[in-house]
Amino acid sequence: MGFIHLGFFNLIVCFNIQEEVSAKPESVTDQSSEQNAGFIEFPTKTINRIVALASTLAAVGLFLSARLDFGVSLKDLSAAALPYEEALSNGKPTVVEFYADWCEVCRELAPDVYKVEQQYKGNVNFVMLNVDNTKWEQELDEFGVEGIPHFTFLDRDGNEEGNVVGRLPRQYLLENVDALARGETSIPHARAVGQYTSAEARKVHRVVDPRSHG
DSSP states (O other), X not given: OHHHHXXXXXXXXHHHHHHHHXXXXXXXXXXXXXXXXXXXXXXXXXXHHHHHHHHHHHHHHHHHHHHHHHOOOHHHHHHHSOOHHHHTTSSSOEEEEEEOTTOHHHHHHHHHHHHHHHHHTTTSEEEEEETTBGGGHHHHHHTXXXXXXXXXXXXXXXXXXXXXXXXXXXXXXXXXHHHHHTTOSSOSOSEEEOBOEEGGGHHHHOXXXXXXXX
């Protein structure tokens, strides 16, 4: 009988232990649920949409910025340029750019030239001379144009202060034009040469148009 009572007692103890063990996961689950209830669940889809929208707007902004910056063409600069003869007679210093429509470096630098021109156009003349136009052969020889773009800087009396040729930092052009505008007796970059296109290629593209100032 003693063994029977002991076995029955052990059976009851084991049953109680199993109930407690099986009850623990529920209490843990309930506790974790209560803890999670203290946090705010962010709507993942909404966040993703906001991020996507912000990325799209940034991309559009960069695209428009690039379009505005590189939208200036040589044709635009030529159309806004002052006739060479007029520039030499109005008492202002002058920047003469020798260029060609087929010149890759000329096209590349057009936005930089435009920015500088917009900043100083009230005090400095900006002239565009197309090397394909046979009308400017004398000027090509006079200023020793061998590569383009070729920027010649003239003082108020039409005397050459120096020249800059080819692809160079915009600061070179900006500082030279600024010196002209302030009436300085010399320019900081009187002779600078970067990567350029040979002006000899004009012999293939020559156009006889004496009426054009470009």
